Amino acid sequence: MLAFGLVLAALTGCSSDDGGDQRAAPTNKDEPSASGTGTAAARKPVRLLKLGNFDAPTYIASPRGDRRRFVVQRGGTIVVVKGRKKLSQPFLDISGMVSTEGEEGLLSMVFAPDYKSSRIFYVYYTDRDGFIQIDQYRRSSDPDRADPASRRSVIRVAHHRTNHKGGQLQFGPDGMLYAGFGDGGSGGDPDENAQNLGRMLGKLIRIDPRPGGGYDIPRSNPFVHRKGALKEIYAYGLRNPYRFSFDRRRGSLVIGDVGQDAVEEVDFVRGRSGGRQPRGGYNFGWDSFEGRSRYEAGPAPRRSWPVITETHDNGWCSIIGGYVIRDRSVRGSRYEGRYVYGDLCNTELRIAHLKRPRASTRGTGLHVSNLVSFGEDSRGRVYAVSMDGPIYRLGRG
Numbered sequence: 091m092l093a094f095g096l097v098l099a100a101l102t103g104c105s106s107d108d109g110g111d112q113r114a115a116p117t118n119k120d121e122p123s124a125s126g127t128g129t130a131a132a133r134k135p136v137r138l139l140k141l142g143n144f145d146a147p148t149y150i151a152s153p154r155g156d157r158r159r160f161v162v163q164r165g166g167t168i169v170v171v172k173g174r175k176k177l178s179q180p181f182l183d184i185s186g187m188v189s190t191e192g193e194e195g196l197l198s199m200v201f202a203p204d205y206k207s208s209r210i211f212y213v214y215y216t217d218r219d220g221f222i223q224i225d226q227y228r229r230s231s232d233p234d235r236a237d238p239a240s241r242r243s244v245i246r247v248a249h250h251r252t253n254h255k256g257g258q259l260q261f262g263p264d265g266m267l268y269a270g271f272g273d274g275g276s277g278g279d280p281d282e283n284a285q286n287l288g289r290m291l292g293k294l295i296r297i298d299p300r301p302g303g304g305y306d307i308p309r310s311n312p313f314v315h316r317k318g319a320l321k322e323i324y325a326y327g328l329r330n331p332y333r334f335s336f337d338r339r340r341g342s343l344v345i346g347d348v349g350q351d352a353v354e355e356v357d358f359v360r361g362r363s364g365g366r367q368p369r370g371g372y373n374f375g376w377d378s379f380e381g382r383s384r385y386e387a388g389p390a391p392r393r394s395w396p397v398i399t400e401t402h403d404n405g406w407c408s409i410i411g412g413y414v415i416r417d418r419s420v421r422g423s424r425y426e427g428r429y430v431y432g433d434l435c436n437t438e439l440r441i442a443h444l445k446r447p448r449a450s451t452r453g454t455g456l457h458v459s460n461l462v463s464f465g466e467d468s469r470g471r472v473y474a475v476s477m478d479g480p481i482y483r484l485g486r487g
Contacts, residue, residue: 136425138456138482141473142176144169146195147481148257150465150473153201153211158234159467161481164195166215170234182213182227182236189216192252198463200259200267205229210301211236212244214259214269222247222255224269226303242303247290251275254330254348263341264367266296266308268324270331270345277350278386279377284327285390287319292376294331294345296324312371325359327374327390333411333463337361338470344429344444346411347374347396353381354409355396356431358444397449398442400433407435412464414444417471419485430454430472430484432461439474439484458482 141150141159149162159171166185170177188196194216202210209229217223228240244267249255254272262268273279273292284292297305313319330348337344341361349355357374361367371392378390381399400406412431420426428441429449437457442449463475474482 134486136420136423136454136456136484136486138458138474139485139487141171141481141483142174143479144176144481145479146477147462147475147479148195148477149198149463150467150475150481151199151201152467153205154203154468155206156468159465159473160199162196162199162213164190164197164477166196168196168199168213168236177234179235181234182238184213184215184225184238187215187217187223189218189220191220193255194220194252197255197257198259200261203261203265208301212259212267212299214257216249216255217246220249220252222249222271224259226299244299244303244305245269245297247271249274249291256330257332258334260334260336262296262336262343262367263361264308265298266367267299267305268294268296268334270294270328270334272330272332273328273376279329282377284329284376285373285378285388287313287316287323287326290320290322292326292328293320293323294325294328294334295322296370297322310369312369324370325372325374327372327376327378327393329376329380331411332408335411335413335464335466337414338416338466339414341367342414342444343368344411344414345374346409346431347376348408349402350377350380350385352402353383354400354402354406354433355381356398356409356411356429356442356449357394358397358446358449359394360446395447397444397446398431398451400436405436406433409433410461410463412439413466413472415441415470415472415484417469417485419471423486424452425454425484430464432458432464432474434461437461456484 146164148164161169166188167180168182170181196215198214224244226242230237254275256271258270273284283289299305307321334345343359345357372394375390378388410432432439439454439456442451458474460477462477465473
């Protein structure tokens with residue numbers, strides 16, 4: 091199944107509800123956060139609190155130490171939200187450069203760890219040829235506006251189909267930039283990209299962007315010295331790692347990899363103490379395996395098994411990876427320290443205690459239709475993004 095295409099066809103996806111579960115989501119305000127577990131606010135249940143409505147939103151992010159939220163919209167714009175106010179002038183508009191067929195569009199952004207001083211951020215989109223493009227921009231003298239003339243290309247990856255475009259950018263605890271690329275599209279990885287270390291698609295890459303554009307390859311990348319392998323690769327054997335994240339406290343890597351016809355999966359790499367990033371080289375199995383099941387004949391050396399699998403028989407179709415919740419306002423609740431994730435078709439959000447070999451999972455009773463992303467702000471508060479337009483924060487209120 092597709093991570094994105096079901097909603098992009100008519101923005102309806104697998105559910106006809108508009109705006110998620112309104113019973114669980116007040117629509118008029120974004121409530122204040124609680125700072126401890128001994129207050130009346132801390133005893134309130136965790137709910138979905140509506141931030142606002144947007145135009146086909148795909149992602150939400152914040153720079154370090156900044157309370158603004160930046161909402162990425164599929165058509166090519168980024169909107170700033172201050173408190174409860176959505177600014178009318180976009181932070182960035184690259185709509186003339188973005189294609190929106192199938193699973194294409196402006197799919198995510200990430201701020202440099204030193205954004206406060208460097209003013210640098212990055213965007214991930216599909217260009218007018220449908221190729222994957224990662225660009226660097228700088229903020230202008232106006233903190234609510236980017237400088238469109240500051241664009242520098244970081245990487246462009248050829249991709250000739252309209253599905254499996256990946257879409258996520260994240261800086262790891264090591265300060266390197268990670269990006270997740272789909273396997274090239276269609277079904278069943280017909281080009282056999284995911285297990286091929288000589289190709290960029292079906293991979294998680296790790297690079298060190300240069301301030302003037304382009305990138306360097308970290309010397310600690312796992313395949314730097316392997317003949318025939320691309321030095322950018324950090325992990326492989328991925329079908330469509332549409333959303334992945336790092337635990338802001340422990341540095342663990344968690345990937346939601348979209349399945350084919352039967353199984354959705356979450357892959358987990360435990361972080362190391364002291365903020366050191368594991369060396370990499372992980373093979374997550376596609377297309378020899380779908381989840382823990384054999385998909386087709388062929389080797390998958392050093393296979394790393396998923397810690398969560400969800401089946402299409404149970405209403406899942408395209409997993410949406412989330413975040414480990416480190417939000418202080420939910421301390422003492424069942425959400426504290428748990429990984430939240432969901433699906434495009436199965437509207438209920440789930441939480442998991444991540445561990446190997448298998449995570450323990452449970453439902454939340456919270457529902458979001460046409461879920462396409464989660465996001466995290468500078469305070470560790472987690473948001474759920476619906477392609478229908480609404481964005482919700484998981485919090486007490």
